[in-house]
């Protein structure tokens with residue numbers, strides 16, 4: 001049931017099964033939404049849409065020192081590149097970057113910064129499940145939990161596409177949300193935006209309800225936007241598929257990668273059962 005009015009709110013499914021009761025429908029590709037989201041990406045006072053640039057730069061340095069330089073990486077495919085905060089920084093450091101993202105405003109921003117600085121990058125707008133990636137990249141990256149935001153079946157296909165797009169000795173850096181982080185997120189949170197915000201220019205009340213299904217090892221994040229003037233409700237969902245390390249290894253092997261090295265963060269911390277992130281380096 002898609003909610004339309006506050007009066008229906010108590011009837012909502014409080015524990016939807018990800019990809020069964022709720023499919024992800026966050027409006028990443030909507031022009032107005034993506035313009036507002038871009039502001040959040042660029043806001044350096046929080047890490048909501050993208051991490052702050054200072055943190056991203058540390059993470060880029062780790063990828064560079066630990067993997068790109070030793071692997072003689074020259075070209076990088078950034079899948080779900082957002083506004084190019086990572087891609088453009090990689091280009092400043094001398095890499096040839098290709099970025100793909102579904103958000104029109106994010107891609108527009110990435111391109112305008114790259115053009116202004118004369119960077120060697122190519123950005124295009126598209127859904128990474130659908131578009132072609134090109135070929136012969138030395139590395140591919142998918143950061144900030146994005147590999148977890150696709151269903152298992154989708155990830156399986158994405159890994160095949162990534163493998164096909166990589167050069168014979170290429171590597172992929174995949175940053176999954178860990179299962180413990182998904183469990184920490186379980187609960188409810190809310191805020192008001194009396195002057196509008198990410199979800200629109202008019203005043204609204206925002207409620208988020210996050211659940212985790214042990215059977216599916218997957219989480220569902222429901223976002224409810226309640227318009228203060230009309231009491232109409234919009235709902236958006238994001239789903240997260242959890243993976244144990246053994247399963248990531250299995251998916252990588254099925255898709256032609258010969259090894260997986262795991263870390264607990266994009267700064268190279270050791271992976272433990274409590275880590276918030278599961279960073280997997282897949283090598284062909």
Ligand SMILES: C[S@@+](CC[C@H](N)C(=O)[O-])C[C@H]1O[C@@H](n2cnc3c(N)ncnc32)[C@H](O)[C@@H]1O
Pocket residue numbers: 028029048049050051079080081082083085086100101102103106126127128129142143144146
């Ligand atoms: C949380 S942001 C992360 C951006 C960037 N990777 C980073 O680390 O800062 C998620 C990005 O994924 C993009 N995205 C989500 N689903 C996508 C899809 N199916 N295809 C392409 N881009 C997608 C969104 O538009 C958004 O820019």
